[in-house]
Amino acid sequence: MAAIKSDHKVHGHSQVESGSTSLHPSGPYGTFVGIYDGHGGGPNASEFIKNQLFEIVKRLTSDLGEMSSDVLDLSFLAVDEQYTHLVQNESVAFPNLLSAGSSCLVGIVIGGRVYVANVGDSRAVLAQLPRPKPPVQLVREQVARLKRKVQESRQKQRIPSIRPPYSPPLELRPLVHSHLDYYPYRRPMLKRHIQAIPLLTDHCANLPYVRRELMELHPHDPRISEYDHPNDIYRVKGILLFSS
Known part of the structure; x- marks a missing residue:
């Protein structure tokens, strides 16, 4: 645009x-x-x-x-x-x-x-602007972390990885409430400074190399780069701040 x-x-x-x-x-x-x-x-x-x-x-x-x-x-x-x-x-x-x-x-x-x-x-x-992680990625990380904890607890208790059909279903801990519970399509705006x-x-004529360029291109024009005392800036022919 x-x-x-x-x-x-x-x-x-x-x-x-x-x-x-x-x-x-x-x-x-x-x-x-x-x-x-x-x-x-x-x-x-x-x-x-x-x-x-x-x-x-x-x-x-x-x-x-x-x-x-x-x-x-x-x-x-x-x-x-x-x-x-x-x-x-x-x-x-x-x-x-x-x-x-x-x-x-x-x-x-x-x-x-x-x-x-x-x-x-x-x-x-x-x-x-730093790109935030998508909400799906956050959910995947939490699920993967939960699975790792379940596997570690099984290994400590020496429970076989394949449960019998009659065993009760594993009760998973609920996900911790977060910003996603209230705004599912947004992540918290943390340290996202533009x-x-x-x-x-x-x-512009305020730059020394531009003034030198102007004087080289117009050596016979004493007003090509004039200093504007009230505003403390240089102007081309006393009018323009920049050269075009």
């Missing part, structure tokens, strides 16, 4: 695709999830990513023969190049394109493996 949040006008888009992640119907099959949080001049950038990114991923997966981190890297670069080309050609007719931007978060699940990539401050977190595992690092 993918979701977006916006204050007033919707600038972002989300996308979920399930099926073949290449141009070949044979696969590889998986699920593609994209979250594109637009900002600035409107939803132009996020809508462009939604329309183009997955198709580029499918084409590159077909060319390389499999899904990999290289596919996502090349797909992000291709979308950025195509959108830059669009802005250069259409900015006169559509000036909002000059200020429109978007963060991008993509997750692809194929055969139990997860591929994630991001640009901007979109974040992916893996929630890990652990959040970050899968990505924010691509």
Whole structure:
């Protein structure tokens, strides 16, 4: 499931695709999830990513023969190049394109493996929850423990393992009352703390390596990375917290 949040006008888009992640119907099959949080001049950038990114991923997966981190890297670069080309050609007719931007978060699940990539401050977190034992397993353990005790008592008393037909049935001790007596489909929630595992690092100007990258890409722009004193953060051109 993918979701977006916006204050007033919707600038972002989300996308979920399930099926073949290449141009070949044979696969590889998986699920593609994209979250594109637009900002600035409107939803132009996020809508462009939604329309183009997955198709580029499918084409590159077909060319390389499999899904990999290289596919996502090349797909992000291709979308950025195509959108830059669009802005250069259409900015006169559509000036909002000059200020429109978007963060991008993509997750692809194929055969139990997860591929994630991001640009901007979109974040992916893996929630890990210990699996409880099913109720059936608990009952089996208790029955097996009870059988072992019966066998041990027989060996001590030297009672044959096969009882005569006329012997009274063995009286078993009742199971100890537990959480299962009241909630048969649930186990007690003991020490089941959800652990959040970050899968990505924010691509924001607060990180030193991002600021160095910005200055290397824009050596003639002194405002490419400005320090916001009141908020104690760095911003791209004094406006954006992240680079996209």
